[in-house]
Structure formats: C-alpha cells, structure tokens
Amino acid sequence: MKIVYLHQYFRTPDMSGGTRSYEFARRLVRNGHDVHVVTSDTDAAPDARRTWRTTVEAGAVVHWAAVPYRNAMSARDRLSAFGQFARLAATRAASLEQDVVFATSTPLTIALPAVYSSRRRRSPMVLEVRDLWPEVPIALGALRSPLTRRAATALEGWAYRNAAHVVALSPGMAAGVRARHPGAAVTVVPNGCDRALFADADAAGQALRARTPWLGDRPLILYAGTLGFVNDVGYLVRMAATLRRDRPDVRVAIVGQGAETARVRELATRADVLGRNLFMFDQMPKTEVVAFFGACDLAVSTVRDEPALHANSANKVFDGWAAGRPVAVNHEGWIADVLRRSGAGLVLPPADSAAAAELAGAFVTDPARTAAARTAARAVAATEFDRDLLFESFEAVLSRAVAPRSALSAIG
Structure with missing residues (x-):
C-alpha cells in the first residue's frame, strides 16, 4: 500500500x-x-x-x-x-x-x-x-x-x-x-509497549543510580511526560510533601516540560521539596528517558479529576510496563481496570494526595510487592500491549x- x-x-x-x-x-x-x-x-x-x-x-x-x-x-x-x-x-x-x-x-x-x-x-x-x-x-x-x-x-x-x-x-x-x-x-x-527500546532499562537504571548522589539506592517514583493543565502534576508535588514528612528516603523525579512547568516548580519550592526529595528535569529524548524508567520503582501517570479523562491512553503507562516497572494512575477507567486485574501497579485516590503518598510510599519500600508487580508489568507488556x-x-x-x-x- x-x-x-x-x-x-x-x-x-x-x-x-x-x-x-x-x-x-x-x-x-x-x-x-x-x-x-x-x-x-x-x-x-x-x-x-x-x-x-x-x-x-x-x-x-x-x-x-x-x-x-x-x-x-x-x-x-x-x-x-x-x-x-x-x-x-x-x-x-x-x-x-x-x-x-x-x-x-x-x-x-x-x-x-x-x-x-x-x-x-x-x-x-x-x-x-x-x-x-x-x-x-x-x-x-x-x-x-x-x-x-x-x-x-x-x-x-x-x-x-x-x-x-x-x-x-x-x-x-x-x-x-x-x-x-x-x-x-x-x-x-x-x-x-516498545520492549526492544526498553530492553536495557535495568542496566541503564543502575548506571543512573550509580552516578546520581541524591538517588543512590533510595526508592524512586517517576513522572515522565508533559506538564500540562490536563496532567495536574501538582498532585505529585503534594505527594512529595507528605513523603518528605513520613518517608523522607523516597525520591520523586519529574521529567518533562509544558505549560505548567513554572507553576509546578513554584509549588515544589513553596512546599520545600524541590531539590530535597523531589527533582525536576527538562524533557529528553525517548532513548535517554529509558534510564529513568529503569531506575524507578513506580512510574506514575496523573490527570485532573475529570471523568472525561478516564479513557486516556498515556504513553508513560506503557513505557513503564515496557521497562518492567509497576505503574500508578490517579483515576478510574480502563487502565485502572488493567492494574487491578493484573497486579502491575496501583490505583491512587484522585483527590487525596496524602493518602496517595502513603499508598505509593508503602509500595516502593516493600521489595516483595515491587518484585511481584514488576513480574506482572512484564507479563502485561508482553502478552497484551x-x-x-x-x-x-x-x-x-x-x-x-x-x-x-x-x-x-x-x-x-
């Protein structure tokens, strides 16, 4: 054709x-x-x-x-x-x-x-x-x-x-x-899921951890995507504020750009988490963001609490699974259904970032749970997506x- x-x-x-x-x-x-x-x-x-x-x-x-x-x-x-x-x-x-x-x-x-x-x-x-x-x-x-x-x-x-x-x-x-x-x-x-692109994610993630003093062997929650109005990345900032108080060893990384970048940075500064347990990076090529997915313990996809957005099919969800990493979303819909059915991640409450921080923090600090979810993520990537x-x-x-x-x- x-x-x-x-x-x-x-x-x-x-x-x-x-x-x-x-x-x-x-x-x-x-x-x-x-x-x-x-x-x-x-x-x-x-x-x-x-x-x-x-x-x-x-x-x-x-x-x-x-x-x-x-x-x-x-x-x-x-x-x-x-x-x-x-x-x-x-x-x-x-x-x-x-x-x-x-x-x-x-x-x-x-x-x-x-x-x-x-x-x-x-x-x-x-x-x-x-x-x-x-x-x-x-x-x-x-x-x-x-x-x-x-x-x-x-x-x-x-x-x-x-x-x-x-x-x-x-x-x-x-x-x-x-x-x-x-x-x-x-x-x-x-x-x-582009599994070939993420085939070396584990090694790339280990290398990233080795050269990144603020990360090292600490648990990592990752958001890699657009910082737009629809994405409500401020949700991650609010989570980071709770995590800094309750689980100070957990790190949050935000990789990307968008209309809300300056606002998210300002929120993180006011919450006193920027450069402490939350770190922001500019957008980068897909080939480079592989290392962040390989380093993370949980990849997160957030959207505003609007039912019309529940049908979304965000790239970052499938990139997380392609890297063999659990994924968390803060909304209902078909992705949430897959997560509950497969065990390949978490569904976080949309309006309660403090409760979300507790759920995500407990998850990334539990090696047995993260290992089981990684296995499920790889299975979903290979057999469904x-x-x-x-x-x-x-x-x-x-x-x-x-x-x-x-x-x-x-x-x-």
Whole structure:
C-alpha cells in the first residue's frame, strides 16, 4: 500500500515525546508498504514558516512543515498553529500518491487535510482518535462559548462521517465514538509497549543510580511526560510533601516540560521539596528517558479529576510496563481496570494526595510487592500491549479500508 500518514506531532526516539506513529510507520515500511509522513517541525524558528524539509526515518519519508508549537502557547497561538498546519498539510498530502490516508489526532483539525487529500485523490481516510471530542476540551474549559462547542461538535461529526474506519486508543474512546455515531466502524488499538527500546532499562537504571548522589539506592517514583493543565502534576508535588514528612528516603523525579512547568516548580519550592526529595528535569529524548524508567520503582501517570479523562491512553503507562516497572494512575477507567486485574501497579485516590503518598510510599519500600508487580508489568507488556501485536491490528485496519477500492479497480 501507498500510505500518507498525517500526524502534526510526529516524533522519533531521538526526540522527546510519544513515538507511536514512528513505531507504526517503520513497521509498515518493514512489511513492504510505501509510507510518507506529513508532520510539523515544532522547533522551527518563527520566521521559517511555510517552509518544508524532508528526511527519511526508518525507511519512511517524513515531510516536516515549519510550524512552531509549544505546550506553553496561548489558546489563540495554538489554534493558529493548528490552522497553519492544516493548510500546509492539505496541499502536501494531496500531492502524494496514496492508496489510503491515515490521520491521527490530536488536534482534531488533522481531519481537514486528511479529508481534503482523500477527496482529491479518491482514497479512503482512516482517522485515529487519541482524545474524545468535544467532551475532553469542554470538560477542561477549553471550549466555553456555545459557538466554539457547536463548531467542535460539527468538526467531530464531519470527520467521522468522512472516515472509512476509526481507530480508538482505548475501549472508552471507542464507546464514546459509537455512542455519538452508531454507524462508525471502530477498532481499538491502544498505545503499546516498545520492549526492544526498553530492553536495557535495568542496566541503564543502575548506571543512573550509580552516578546520581541524591538517588543512590533510595526508592524512586517517576513522572515522565508533559506538564500540562490536563496532567495536574501538582498532585505529585503534594505527594512529595507528605513523603518528605513520613518517608523522607523516597525520591520523586519529574521529567518533562509544558505549560505548567513554572507553576509546578513554584509549588515544589513553596512546599520545600524541590531539590530535597523531589527533582525536576527538562524533557529528553525517548532513548535517554529509558534510564529513568529503569531506575524507578513506580512510574506514575496523573490527570485532573475529570471523568472525561478516564479513557486516556498515556504513553508513560506503557513505557513503564515496557521497562518492567509497576505503574500508578490517579483515576478510574480502563487502565485502572488493567492494574487491578493484573497486579502491575496501583490505583491512587484522585483527590487525596496524602493518602496517595502513603499508598505509593508503602509500595516502593516493600521489595516483595515491587518484585511481584514488576513480574506482572512484564507479563502485561508482553502478552497484551506489545507493539508488534498491536501493529497487526493497525495494519489490518488500513488493509480493510483499501480493500473495497482494490476490488473496484480489479473489476474495472
């Protein structure tokens, strides 16, 4: 198949951020498909807008549009970046030969260039949903006016109507799509565990501990991801304050950047935990963050206490399991169900960070419990969320989308 893969925030392992699209793109190439990725160069200088550069990443041709983007941007600047990329990507995608165009959100505006290319090239479009629209932005207060809510709802419906198939990252997201659009064809392909990338996590973690005086052989709780409004990383700061009082040997590490970085740092300073039992690090490439996962005793994924966020499929959860580490979340939903069923981590109370600190602190200081949870984490990574297993479902969705067109071509 000739596949045009649209993802505004495509990342390779040498960059910070999630690498789902990279991992799927390279596997598509490995299986003989021709893959062109259309994405944005978010680190481009502001005066470089409307320019393109092209690279080859693991056999996939990647087209980078110079559209700067930061999590710390204002809502207006973010919307501007979404619009700029949609315009540039539409023209570039439609210029490429394609049997199918695959578009992954967020943002949902990725559907605009995808549908344009699909119609111009008369190719099917497959849409991947990483967040439920418009439920999540409404719950977070990003869409406050009736006009913006109606516009978001209209864009969502239009995107689904134009999709030959929808890929959802969790059962909850799939249920949300089906509830609003009963006729939609939906397949769940969750985020996955890149076990090969994390194969040396244990050794890398030991090396990190050996060269890090504040850590040494102390228990470590890790948050590695975006520090955005939705993530509520202040929850970890509040946990650290309780841990410093009750379990001063436990360390908390936060690795990442985002709109809330300065606020989290200020909270940690006011709580007198920064540089004492809580340590903050800038975002780093996926290949480097492996050492932090390998060093930790518990990887944590936090979100605000909003039911609309319970369907999330955070990369950091699967990276923790890929490294053979227990994971904790502070919300209900399908990930919490997996944790309770498998024993591969903990479910922390969403509104009580002190109780969460007690649960997590007792866990990471109990070698027998952490050892059992590590075994469970490795089992979950290998049997349920291995990237190669999930890729088979992903590739099958694209093949089914192309099949009707191929049959018509054969008849003609």
